[in-house]
Amino acid sequence: xxxxxxxxxxxxxxxxxxxxxxxxxxxxxxxxxxxxxxxxxxxxxxxxxxxxxxxxxxxxxxxxxxxxxxxxxxxxxxxxxxxxxxxxxxxxxxxxxxxxxxxxxxxxxxxxxxxxxxxxxxxxxxxxxxxxxxxxxxxxxxxxxxxxxxxxxxxxxxxxxxxxxxxxxxxxxxxxxxxxxxxxxxxxxxxxxxxxxxxxxxxxxxxxxxxxxxxxxxxxxxxxxxxxxxxxxxxxxxxxxxxxxxxxxxxxxxxxxxxxxxxxxxxxxxxxxxxxxxxxxxxxxxxxxxxxxxxxxxxxx
Amino acid sequence: xxxxxxxxxxxxxxxxxxxxxxxxxxxxxxxxxxxxxxxxxxxxxxxxxxxxxxxxxxxxxxxxxxxxxxxxxxxxx
Numbered sequence: 001x002x003x004x005x006x007x008x009x010x011x012x013x014x015x016x017x018x019x020x021x022x023x024x025x026x027x028x029x030x031x032x033x034x035x036x037x038x039x040x041x042x043x044x045x046x047x048x049x050x051x052x053x054x055x056x057x058x059x060x061x062x063x064x065x066x067x068x069x070x071x072x073x074x075x076x077x078x079x080x081x082x083x084x085x086x087x088x089x090x091x092x093x094x095x096x097x098x099x100x101x102x103x104x105x106x107x108x109x110x111x112x113x114x115x116x117x118x119x120x121x122x123x124x125x126x127x128x129x130x131x132x133x134x135x136x137x138x139x140x141x142x143x144x145x146x147x148x149x150x151x152x153x154x155x156x157x158x159x160x161x162x163x164x165x166x167x168x169x170x171x172x173x174x175x176x177x178x179x180x181x182x183x184x185x186x187x188x189x190x191x192x193x194x195x196x197x198x199x200x201x202x203x204x205x206x207x208x209x210x211x212x213x214x215x216x217x218x219x220x221x222x223x224x225x226x227x228x229x230x231x232x233x234x235x236x237x238x239x240x241x242x243x244x245x246x247x248x249x250x251x252x253x254x255x256x257x258x259x260x261x262x263x264x265x266x267x268x269x270x271x272x273x274x275x276x277x278x279x280x281x282x283x284x285x286x287x288x289x290x291x292x293x294x295x296x297x298x299x300x301x
Numbered sequence: 302x303x304x305x306x307x308x309x310x311x312x313x314x315x316x317x318x319x320x321x322x323x324x325x326x327x328x329x330x331x332x333x334x335x336x337x338x339x340x341x342x343x344x345x346x347x348x349x350x351x352x353x354x355x356x357x358x359x360x361x362x363x364x365x366x367x368x369x370x371x372x373x374x375x376x377x378x
Contacts, residue, residue, distance in 0.1 A: 039314040125353035134313040137336030
């Protein structure tokens with residue numbers, strides 16, 4: 001049986017793996033992708049040591065660091081379920097296999113939140129996208145809508161300002177949130193029409209996105225757009241483990257040693273209730289979690 | 302050798318991974334940057350029926366996204 005399984009390979013999971021390799025633990029990383037949300041981030045200017053790096057490049061640096069070590073890595077294997085086994089161990093099930101270990105670090109991160117409106121699922125990847133960094137360039141000289149009012153919506157809008165002909169920024173709240181420096185750039189561009197207190201009702205289109213139906217001040221309005229960028233936050237990938245305590249936002253509750261309420265299950269990064277969702281925070285939490293797991297394993301053996 | 306064409310954008314992480322994967326396999330491929338090639342973009346939408354990248358075309362088969370298992374299956378390795 002393995003000592004440890006690390007679920008996920010974003011900044012938390014990879015940092016945990018680097019520490020685990022240096023401690024010569026017998027462990028396995030099971031993950032859908034490498035880099036997690038970091039790989040989808042645009043510009044990163046607050047990861048110490050890099051004044052400026054793209055999310056993609058930072059994710060590559062993480063991967064290079066991981067590959068310095070002979071790590072057992074199951075990639076393209078999204079974890080589906082974690083189960084308690086007799087004897088106090090745990091079984092991690094992915095689509096390709098099941099693996100058993102005495103301890104698990106859940107570092108499965110977050111995924112984009114859906115709007116949950118008519119037409120969204122049907123037109124996903126047909127104009128509806130959750131990743132401006134990935135799909136933005138396809139909408140060259142097109143009219144698009146960005147939905148959201150926080151930093152990720154502002155970031156998507158800034159990216160699209162260099163690409164799209166016109167951008168509607170659909171904000172549910174009476175005024176935009178996010179960083180003032182980003183808001184100022186958007187307001188100065190002349191390309192962006194900000195619609196405040198606007199609710200999205202439906203994504204319109206037969207085969208591809210043709211429009212967006214919104215409601216503003218009690219009036220319904222259809223905007224002609226070819227692309228819809230949904231940037232309304234994210235939800236934790238915590239459904240894979242159903243026997244640990246979570247908060248109202250479905251985040252896994254973690255103590256300051258990265259323990260959950262179940263001995264042997266540790267957790268780190270954006271899937272947890274640690275308040276700041278930052279790459280550097282996730283990396284630090286990953287390090288703490290594996291040191292905690294190491295201590296736990298030495299105590300139970 | 303099968304004829305392989307991939308439709309990508311410069312910024313999409315899975316596009317980079319799919320290219321790296323094909324290079325690792327030592328197979329040659331044609332790459333279309335749909336962010337600058339309008340005709341290429343229309344062709345991608347027509348053959349795949351959607352707008353997400355990457356799209357991998359192996360002979361007549363279309364694979365949307367970086368789907369390693371399906372790429373392996375079509376390459377027969």
